[in-house]
Amino acid sequence: MPPASASMMPAPAFLRRVIVPILPARAVMLALLVATALAVPAIASDYWLNAILIPFLIMTLAGLGLNLTMGYAGQASLGTGAFMAAGAYATYNLLLRVPELPLPVSLVLGGLIAGMVGLVVGLPSLRIKGFYLVATTLAAQFLIEWVLNQYPWFSNYASSSTISAPRLAIAGYDLSRPGGRYLLTLGTVVLVTAVAWRLVRSQTGRIWMAVRDMDTAAAVIGIPVVQAKLKAFFVGATVCGIAGALWAFAYLGTVDARSFDLDRSFQVMFVIIIGGMGSLAGSFIGAAFIVLLPILLSHVAGIAFGGAIDGGQLQNLQHILFGGLIVWLLIHEPDGLSALASRL
Numbered sequence: 001m002p003p004a005s006a007s008m009m010p011a012p013a014f015l016r017r018v019i020v021p022i023l024p025a026r027a028v029m030l031a032l033l034v035a036t037a038l039a040v041p042a043i044a045s046d047y048w049l050n051a052i053l054i055p056f057l058i059m060t061l062a063g064l065g066l067n068l069t070m071g072y073a074g075q076a077s078l079g080t081g082a083f084m085a086a087g088a089y090a091t092y093n094l095l096l097r098v099p100e101l102p103l104p105v106s107l108v109l110g111g112l113i114a115g116m117v118g119l120v121v122g123l124p125s126l127r128i129k130g131f132y133l134v135a136t137t138l139a140a141q142f143l144i145e146w147v148l149n150q151y152p153w154f155s156n157y158a159s160s161s162t163i164s165a166p167r168l169a170i171a172g173y174d175l176s177r178p179g180g181r182y183l184l185t186l187g188t189v190v191l192v193t194a195v196a197w198r199l200v201r202s203q204t205g206r207i208w209m210a211v212r213d214m215d216t217a218a219a220v221i222g223i224p225v226v227q228a229k230l231k232a233f234f235v236g237a238t239v240c241g242i243a244g245a246l247w248a249f250a251y252l253g254t255v256d257a258r259s260f261d262l263d264r265s266f267q268v269m270f271v272i273i274i275g276g277m278g279s280l281a282g283s284f285i286g287a288a289f290i291v292l293l294p295i296l297l298s299h300v301a302g303i304a305f306g307g308a309i310d311g312g313q314l315q316n317l318q319h320i321l322f323g324g325l326i327v328w329l330l331i332h333e334p335d336g337l338s339a340l341a342s343r344l
Contacts, residue, residue, distance in 0.1 A: 091109070091248075161256045
């Protein structure tokens with residue numbers, strides 16, 4: 001028989017020639033990313049760690065949680081701040097009242113408690129959707145904030161319902177310094193992102209997207225819509241709860257319930273709208289936009305005006321520019337920056 005032509009090359013041989021060379025490149029790129037991330041505490045200043053990298057990672061984590069609920073499952077929510085507050089206060093009480101629990105276990109349990117709160121908040125999604133569902137989650141946002149302020153037990157009877165970060169340590173290793181808090185936040189984001197990546201590519205993720213696209217048709221073909229909606233609220237609130245605990249302990253250090261108000265919920269929603277709904281990468285891109293752009297605008301405005309404008313007017317100008325950029329992006333790129341990045 002004559003030798004096979006290139007067009008009739010067996011599929012395994014083609015895969016070996018085309019795909020296998022890519023794998024080492026991806027492994028090298030992953031190794032470089034890991035080495036860079038781990039080397040950051042040694043080369044970055046405390047300002048970069050405290051004011052930029054840690055909040056960026058935490059906002060990414062909160063965006064991942066809301067993206068699972070809203071972007072993949074299509075369940076609109078304005079209760080992200082409430083879920084973050086529930087996770088922060090639950091983790092605080094676990095570390096305070098059960099000091100034998102390791103820090104990672106307390107973070108997970110605090111997130112699961114926030115997930116239970118999200119499960120209760122998601123119950124109205126079984127009967128309503130759209131704007132009315134947003135209204136119910138908005139009510140939960142105000143209710144949970146009121147409960148945390150009204151009952152001082154949650155804050156260990158501290159004044160103004162304030163909670164302070166306990167000693168952060170894992171296996172005796174102190175994480176209270178900026179580098180330690182950065183590594184704690186980075187490790188959490190990497191693990192949660194890996195779990196979310198597997199989840200959205202599993203049967204659960206496909207069910208969520210079917211419910212998002214048309215829940216009536218999904219129910220007709222036998223998809224458990226009720227279970228899918230409640231699971232989306234539970235998983236999303238769990239991730240947001242972990243993000244809230246890190247926001248309280250790894251970033252701010254001291255918070256009260258007002259640190260997780262409606263503005264925080266809107267901020268996380270902007271993260272996934274700008275970055276791209278239904279995209280895990282969009283959570284990272286949107287968080288970078290939200291965290292870095294105001295800092296960039298502040299420096300540019302300071303250089304451009306050279307102190308000719310007072311601080312209050314300069315801050316208002318930054319808000320105007322920031323809002324204008326968001327509107328421009330929503331008009332010209334409604335699918336978010338992740339869609340633009342994929343095309344490029």
